[in-house]
Amino acid sequence: MSKKLLFSLFVSIALVAVIGCDSLQDKPASNPVISEPTLNPADTLPNINISADSVNALGRVAMMDDMGRGPVKAAAGWQLYVPVPFYSQRDPHWSSKPLGFGGCGTTIGSAGCFLTSIAMCYAKMGYSAANPPALNDWSYGGRAHYAFYDGGCGNMIRLPQALQYPGMSRNCHYWFGADQIYSYLQRGIPVIARINGGAHYVVIFAFDGNRYWVKDPWNDWTNQDRPFYGSFDGGLAFGF
Amino acid sequence: MVDLRSVSSLQVNVGGEIFSPPLNLLSLDKKIIPMNKIIRILSALFVICFSAVAVGIFVYFSFFLTTQKSIPVNANLVFSASLQKNITDSNMTDIVLQMKNGETRILVSYPNIYFDHYHAIEYHAGNIYIIKRINNKGTNSDWTDELWKIDLNKHETKMFSAQGLDFRTSPDGGKIIVIKQNQGVDELVLIDGSGSLFKVFSIDELTIDPKATTTYPLSWSSDSKYYWGGIIHSLSNNVFKISTNDFFVSKYQFKGDLLNHDVTFNADASSIVYSDYPVFYDADEASAFSISGIKVTLYLENFITETIKTINTSVAKYFQPQWISETEIQYVDPNTGSKKIYNTEA
Numbered sequence A: 001m002s003k004k005l006l007f008s009l010f011v012s013i014a015l016v017a018v019i020g021c022d023s024l025q026d027k028p029a030s031n032p033v034i035s036e037p038t039l040n041p042a043d044t045l046p047n048i049n050i051s052a053d054s055v056n057a058l059g060r061v062a063m064m065d066d067m068g069r070g071p072v073k074a075a076a077g078w079q080l081y082v083p084v085p086f087y088s089q090r091d092p093h094w095s096s097k098p099l100g101f102g103g104c105g106t107t108i109g110s111a112g113c114f115l116t117s118i119a120m121c122y123a124k125m126g127y128s129a130a131n132p133p134a135l136n137d138w139s140y141g142g143r144a145h146y147a148f149y150d151g152g153c154g155n156m157i158r159l160p161q162a163l164q165y166p167g168m169s170r171n172c173h174y175w176f177g178a179d180q181i182y183s184y185l186q187r188g189i190p191v192i193a194r195i196n197g198g199a200h201y202v203v204i205f206a207f208d209g210n211r212y213w214v215k216d217p218w219n220d221w222t223n224q225d226r227p228f229y230g231s232f233d234g235g236l237a238f239g240f
Numbered sequence B: 001m002v003d004l005r006s007v008s009s010l011q012v013n014v015g016g017e018i019f020s021p022p023l024n025l026l027s028l029d030k031k032i033i034p035m036n037k038i039i040r041i042l043s044a045l046f047v048i049c050f051s052a053v054a055v056g057i058f059v060y061f062s063f064f065l066t067t068q069k070s071i072p073v074n075a076n077l078v079f080s081a082s083l084q085k086n087i088t089d090s091n092m093t094d095i096v097l098q099m100k101n102g103e104t105r106i107l108v109s110y111p112n113i114y115f116d117h118y119h120a121i122e123y124h125a126g127n128i129y130i131i132k133r134i135n136n137k138g139t140n141s142d143w144t145d146e147l148w149k150i151d152l153n154k155h156e157t158k159m160f161s162a163q164g165l166d167f168r169t170s171p172d173g174g175k176i177i178v179i180k181q182n183q184g185v186d187e188l189v190l191i192d193g194s195g196s197l198f199k200v201f202s203i204d205e206l207t208i209d210p211k212a213t214t215t216y217p218l219s220w221s222s223d224s225k226y227y228w229g230g231i232i233h234s235l236s237n238n239v240f241k242i243s244t245n246d247f248f249v250s251k252y253q254f255k256g257d258l259l260n261h262d263v264t265f266n267a268d269a270s271s272i273v274y275s276d277y278p279v280f281y282d283a284d285e286a287s288a289f290s291i292s293g294i295k296v297t298l299y300l301e302n303f304i305t306e307t308i309k310t311i312n313t314s315v316a317k318y319f320q321p322q323w324i325s326e327t328e329i330q331y332v333d334p335n336t337g338s339k340k341i342y343n344t345e346a
Helices: A002-019 A052-066 A113-124 A132-137 A178-186 B032-070 B283-290
Strands: A172-176 A191-195 A200-207 A212-215 A225-227 A231-238 B012-014 B017-019 B078-085 B092-099 B104-111 B121-124 B127-134 B144-151 B156-162 B165-169 B175-182 B185-192 B197-202 B214-220 B226-232 B238-243 B249-253 B264-266 B271-275 B295-302 B307-315 B328-332 B339-343
Touching (some): A052 A212, A113 A132, A178 A200, B175 B214, B175 B226, B185 B214, B307 B339
Antiparallel strands (some): A172 A231, A200 A212, B092 B104, B121 B127, B127 B144, B144 B156, B226 B238, B271 B295, B295 B307
């Protein structure tokens, strides 16, 4: 009996020495298997390049339709207004963080307009945890920087994945024409606009009866709102 | 008689209380008692030995490695410096020296180093330059970034502080350009190697577009006389050169985009290589472009001579150019996938 006790004691100590104490601790659950969404071919980017004046004209037409083609009177204040919390990509708190996987020296500050526009729309829906640096660093399904493509400079958004934030509605519509902006704002849904051939992204949040207004992530807090500018190259709405 | 070969302990009920006397008091078999003692002694010895080994390993990793920092480091043997998370304390960041012989050495560890900054450390002439983020807790708005200089004897000097900063130190360590924001607009602060102010450059002094807000760091010339930077996200992008002798700023129009994947700059040659491959923020859009068949051209532009040369063309492919000397550029030939050398003087 004593020999058995001695033997079991040695075996126990040896096991602890070899395996260590990790086996006694809780191990994190293995990464969940997730199915990553892919782009619907029907959603491929339309080759549209509409000036700001034309976009605003389409807005006025939509407003007239909405009013039954009656006499149009410029609203005092906003015709449509969707409150959207503002984030600046150039906020010093996060502007120097590498964008996505961090290749090519790009940062949230220099190239994070699309990321920041998406974060503003998440904040509008109550997902304030998905702010620009958090969405930038978001790991999901065992994959770091889930919202980003890891090729090239590692700084390009994978849109279907970026819109897959847990708890979010999967409904999204991209890239639609300028004639649909008004109806989304009417429904209280901000529109991310791809402008100047994809060189920049802004969030359309209001129509003043004459012009659309955007939250521009390039600007700081004091200049966050400005009339729509540049050329419109597609709209994105999600989470409805 | 109690046979201790069949029980390992004995409990005796004495007046309703459970009494567990030591085994050796109960045992009448004297051959068994020493055996149990031996087991206990051996076990204790084994545990002590095991603990000693574990402590030894811990001491090795946590103490012995850090004692390396006390060994004087010859600046001539240091190639560069980088940051790594400390393996025993997640709040600490190690400054790691890459020696010219290929070895690495932890110089020192600090809390608060801004590890997530895209350009958090530089090494020049025996000094390491790092950014610390101080007081960054929760929603506290009173945080600051601090630029520190640390020599190889671990003497620290605070050079600059601001809410958010970027920096580029001249090769000789004598001058530093600090990039910070002032009311949402960039400004450049030129300081000397001890942190004293030379001059502040407002964005208006650096750009040809009065609405520009943001600069982009390029590099110092190897003689530390000139700092080059650029303007991004502007209606009319440009690059600029600051002479540190007289603080004169030269501005040059630039039709490319400094955020392009194919941009590489050489301050000594006053030249930039770039392609017109578009800048993409959306992976699907980039994927669509890659099969579009659109022609992409790789250019060489000299800002002093104001000349632009075409180096090569591709069909929707990158070139990944790199300067390998003041007159030679290496790039990937998109037609063959092999590396090619372009001589700027040819």
